[in-house]
Amino acid sequence: xxxxxxxxxxxxxxxxxxxxxxxxxxxxxxxxxxxxxxxxxxxxxxxxxxxxxxxxxxxxxxxxxxxxxxxxxxxxxxxxxxxxxxxxxxxxxxxxxxxxxxxxxxxxxxxxxxxxxxxxxxxxxxxxxxxxxxxxxxxxxxxxxxxxxxxxxxxxxxxxxxxxxxxxxxxxxxxxxxxxxxxxxxxxxxxxxxxxxxxxxxxxxxxxxxxxxxxxxxxxxxxxxxxxxxxxxxxxxxxxxxxxxxxxxxxxxxxxxxxxxxxxxxxxxxxxxxxxxxxxxxxxxxxxxxxxxxxxxxxxxxxxxxxxxxxxxxxxxxxxxxxxxxxxxxxxxxxxxxxxxxxxxxxxx
Amino acid sequence: xxxxxxxxxxxxxxxxxxxxxxxxxxxxxxxxxxxxxxxxxxxxxxxxxxxxxxxxxxxxxxxxxxxxxxxxxxxxxxxxxxxxxxxxxxxxxxxxxxxxxxxxxxxxxxxxxxxxxxxxxxxxxxxxxxxxxxxxxxxxxxxxxxxxxxxxxxxxxxxxxxxxxxxxxxxxxxxxxxxxxxxxxxxxxxxxxxxxxxxxxxxxxxxxxxxxxxxxxxxxxxxxxxxxxxxxxxxxxxxxxxxxxxxxxxxxxxxxxxxxxxxxxxxxxxxxxxxxxxxxxxxxxxxxxxxxxxxxxxxxxxxxxxxxxxxxxxxxxxxxxxxxxxxxxxxxxxx
Numbered sequence: 275x276x277x278x279x280x281x282x283x284x285x286x287x288x289x290x291x292x293x294x295x296x297x298x299x300x301x302x303x304x305x306x307x308x309x310x311x312x313x314x315x316x317x318x319x320x321x322x323x324x325x326x327x328x329x330x331x332x333x334x335x336x337x338x339x340x341x342x343x344x345x346x347x348x349x350x351x352x353x354x355x356x357x358x359x360x361x362x363x364x365x366x367x368x369x370x371x372x373x374x375x376x377x378x379x380x381x382x383x384x385x386x387x388x389x390x391x392x393x394x395x396x397x398x399x400x401x402x403x404x405x406x407x408x409x410x411x412x413x414x415x416x417x418x419x420x421x422x423x424x425x426x427x428x429x430x431x432x433x434x435x436x437x438x439x440x441x442x443x444x445x446x447x448x449x450x451x452x453x454x455x456x457x458x459x460x461x462x463x464x465x466x467x468x469x470x471x472x473x474x475x476x477x478x479x480x481x482x483x484x485x486x487x488x489x490x491x492x493x494x495x496x497x498x499x500x501x502x503x504x505x506x507x508x509x510x511x512x513x514x515x516x517x518x519x520x521x522x523x524x525x526x527x528x529x530x531x532x533x534x535x536x537x538x539x540x541x542x543x544x545x546x547x548x549x550x551x552x553x554x555x556x557x558x559x560x561x562x563x564x565x566x567x568x569x570x571x572x573x574x575x576x577x578x579x580x581x582x583x584x585x586x587x588x589x590x591x592x593x594x595x596x597x598x599x600x601x602x603x604x605x606x607x608x609x610x611x612x613x614x615x616x617x618x619x620x621x622x623x
Numbered sequence: 624x625x626x627x628x629x630x631x632x633x634x635x636x637x638x639x640x641x642x643x644x645x646x647x648x649x650x651x652x653x654x655x656x657x658x659x660x661x662x663x664x665x666x667x668x669x670x671x672x673x674x675x676x677x678x679x680x681x682x683x684x685x686x687x688x689x690x691x692x693x694x695x696x697x698x699x700x701x702x703x704x705x706x707x708x709x710x711x712x713x714x715x716x717x718x719x720x721x722x723x724x725x726x727x728x729x730x731x732x733x734x735x736x737x738x739x740x741x742x743x744x745x746x747x748x749x750x751x752x753x754x755x756x757x758x759x760x761x762x763x764x765x766x767x768x769x770x771x772x773x774x775x776x777x778x779x780x781x782x783x784x785x786x787x788x789x790x791x792x793x794x795x796x797x798x799x800x801x802x803x804x805x806x807x808x809x810x811x812x813x814x815x816x817x818x819x820x821x822x823x824x825x826x827x828x829x830x831x832x833x834x835x836x837x838x839x840x841x842x843x844x845x846x847x848x849x850x851x852x853x854x855x856x857x858x859x860x861x862x863x864x865x866x867x868x869x870x871x872x873x874x875x876x877x878x879x880x881x882x883x884x885x886x887x888x889x890x891x892x893x894x895x896x897x898x899x900x901x902x903x904x905x906x907x908x909x910x911x912x913x914x915x916x917x918x919x920x921x922x923x924x925x926x927x928x929x930x931x932x933x934x935x936x937x938x939x940x941x942x943x944x945x946x947x948x949x950x951x952x953x954x955x956x957x958x
Contacts, residue, residue: 318784347849354746357738364818365762368773375776422667429664442668444944445675451872451940452933453879455907456678459929463681466919483674490671516660537764544766547881547907551914572768576882579772596769603764 287339294352297335301327325356369600376597379590385598389557394578397587401595403559407568411474411553412543414563415481419542420535422482423489430490431497432519449487457483458548465552472554474563477570480548485538492534496527529617536610540603546572571599678933686927689920697927703892703913705921712924714931719894720809720903721932724884725877727813727898732821733870739821740828741854756829763822771886774815779887782806782814786899801899807889810898812905815887816880820873827872831865832858864946871943875936881907906932 305324329352336345384400392399426446430439457480465476500523508518524531554567555577575595582588689705690697693712700713739759743752783806790801839857848856884905890912891902904912910925917925 343849343852347851350851350854351746354738354742357735358742358747361735361739361821364773364778365759365822367777368762368765368770371773371777372769422670425664425667426671429661429668433661433664434668438665438668442671445672447944448937448940449671449675451875451879451936451943452678453875453881453907453936455879455881455910456682456929456933456936459910459926460678460681462922463685463926466685466922467681483678486671486674514654514657516654516656519660540764544764544768546766546768547911550911572766572882575768575772576886579775579886584775592772596766596772599766600769603766604761607761607764 288344289336289339293335294332294348297331298324298328301325301331328352329356372593372596372600375590375593378594379587380594380597384591384594388559390559392557394581394588395586397590399587399591401571401574401591401598403556404569404571404574404595405598406559406561407474407553407556407563407570408543408572410561410563411477411481411549411568411570412539414475414478415485415542416535416539418478419482419485419538420489423486423535423538424493424531426486427490427493427497428519428523431494432515432523446487446490449483450491452484453547454480454484454545455547455551457481458551461548462551472552472567473565474553474560474568476552477549477568478563480552481542481545484545484548485542488538488541489535492537493527493531496530496534497523499530500526529613532617533610533614536606536613540606540610543606544572544599544603546576549573550576571595571602575599682926682930682933685923686930689923689927692920693924701893703909703924705913705917705924710920710924714906714928716892716894717904717906717909717928718931721878721905721907721935723809723898723903724812724816724905725874727810728816728820728877729870729874731814731817732824732873733866735817736821736824736869736873737828737866739825740832741858743825743829744832745850745854745858756826759822759825763826767819767880768882768886770815770819771883774811774883774887778815778818779806779811782811786810789899797896798898800897802897804901805889806899807887807901808897808899809888809895809903812884812888813898815883816877819880819883820876823876824869824873827869828862828866831862831869834865835861868943868947871939871946875939875943878936878939879907879932880905881911884908885911906935 302324304327305320308323309320329349332352333345333349336348379397385405386402387398387400388403389399390403426442430443430446433439434442460483461476461480465472470476504522504526505518508522509515513521549570550573553570553573555573556567556569560566560568575592578588578592578595582592692710693700694709695702695711695713697713699715700711701715703712703716704710705712743756747755786801786806789799793799794801835858839861840853843853843857885908888904888908889901890904890908892904893902895902906928910929913921913925
């Protein structure tokens with residue numbers, strides 16, 4: 275603090291509000307001059323020089339005028355901003371590239387035709403078979419994973435006591451961290467024992483394993499939000515506990531539970547590894563998830579990419595399928611948030 | 624759980640005098656419907672435990688089949704030849720690759736994610752922070768295969784400049800020397816993994832930082848602290864365990880990531896001294912790449928490597944849970 279210079283002032287000298295902008299403009303100008311003089315072609319290098327100059331300049335100027343503590347504060351502020359902006363670059367680039375490359379071949383034809391008689395190097399073909407496979411596998415996984423997850427959450431919140439509940443809680447936590455490929459290997463080991471060939475439902479089982487812990491966690495949070503007074507009011511009227519849960523607790527938290535399930539679906543819809551091991555991939559339309567290899571959107575993307583050498587028709591199809599998959603996942607996410615907002619549980623507090 | 628105790632009490636008949644009678648009454652009201660419902664819910668809880676146990680048992684069983692026929696040392700052999708007549712395979716390369724790529728990812732992602740979380744909670748204009756947090760939430764849901772495609776198309780070519788620079792100035796260390804090949808190496812994989820786990824770590828850290836009691840921060844401000852001092856003295860100590868567990872969650876993702884690594888890395892079964900030369904492999908990537916041409920024995924060998932990955936992720940997750948449990952009230956990591 276510069277109390278020595280201005281003993282009468284409560285606040286030390288402070289820089290005007292436009293200082294950061296001025297320093298930013300100055301360092302950018304110097305960086306461009308340096309870049310041109312030093313013959314640096316990459317704009318990224320210019321940007322880096324400007325960023326370093328900005329941080330140093332901010333520290334120097336602020337330390338002179340406002341003191342070391344303020345200077346440190348300003349440097350951290352600029353570092354935090356820089357971290358944010360740097361992190362934004364790949365994330366924005368990802369979305370941009372996917373959209374730009376994806377729209378090339380994405381049209382109604384692409385969505386309604388399979389790869390049945392189309393060689394990987396030829397243009398044409400589509401993802402109809404992959405969409406069918408994805409919907410069936412994810413749908414079946416949800417039919418298994420969502421009820422088990424919700425029931426487990428009900429057990430943990432409404433009944434759970436003692437060692438069993440504690441170990442279930444712990445293993446749900448641990449299960450959240452299982453890599454998807456390990457879930458795939460588990461089902462694969464079962465298939466090796468029973469000598470089964472790849473089929474869609476095997477993939478569903480692995481996806482259900484990945485889905486359960488996510489549903490349990492989100493449902494638990496939602497059930498805990500239901501005010502106790504509601505339960506007590508219902509029980510006081512003589513309603514059995516199971517009917518209280520079904521008729522009072524679940525309807526109250528239905529919005530949140532649905533949101534959690536939809537988010538879990540969005541997560542498993544993008545899983546490639548277990549599908550690669552268990553469902554195998556199939557260029558033809560196979561609507562029966564219980565027999566024969568199927569395809570799925572993420573698997574289709576991977577296989578088209580692997581067969582493409584980074585260019586050509588297969589590569590374009592991989593990107594178009596990526597755009598479809600991202601759009602699907604995003605729509606699910608937005609829907610989940612919509613449900614959450616629409617049916618937000620009243621906490622009663 | 625005290626909630627359920629209250630319920631049982633509430634459901635008990637009103638005339639129950641002592642604790643013993645209380646207990647008996649509580650048991651007496653269990654109707655058939657109740658019994659079925661409890662059975663269903665408890666059954667699905669037990670089902671989860673059974674699945675976890677089954678994963679461990681079946682992976683171990685198949686892994687034992689493979690390892691007992693392994694003529695190399697499963698832990699130290701530097702090759703993966705399951706098709707040869709005396710098969711010889713080992714996980715040394717995979718352990719190295721998995722650990723190195725995850726450590727690089729953590730070293731990059733954790734500081735940046737904490738900075739972004741601080742940005743969203745303490746620096747960004749209110750109006751901006753909501754939508755940004757929302758977008759980062761969405762990015763956490765982008766499938767990993769799409770990150771892989773993006774990495775192969777955009778990230779890999781952009782690495783050339785960085786690798787040249789590192790080789791020029793830090794090549795003497797050996798770790799950063801570059802033979803000029805395609806930059807599909809451990810460092811590229813680490814950077815891609817960092818980008819992928821950034822949204823998750825950011826989200827959880829943000830939740831933790833939001834829970835810092837307002838009073839702590841205001842007290843520090845009232846003492847004349849600058850914003851950075853407030854963060855250092857009240858926000859970071861409060862959020863430390865939450866950030867650690869968030870990082871562990873990210874680490875778990877990075878360890879098990881399959882498709883992004885498989886699309887970006889050009890795998891070889893060797894340990895490269897330099898992080899910049901392409902080659903190496905990770906558990907998950909090795910399983911995905913070797914699976915299609917593997918025989919049944921080869922699949923068992925891959926299952927054996929998957930078992931090791933499973934154990935590693937269990938240890939990491941267990942550690943994270945212990946840290947959270949120690950300071951449960953501060954944790955936002957239960958999403």
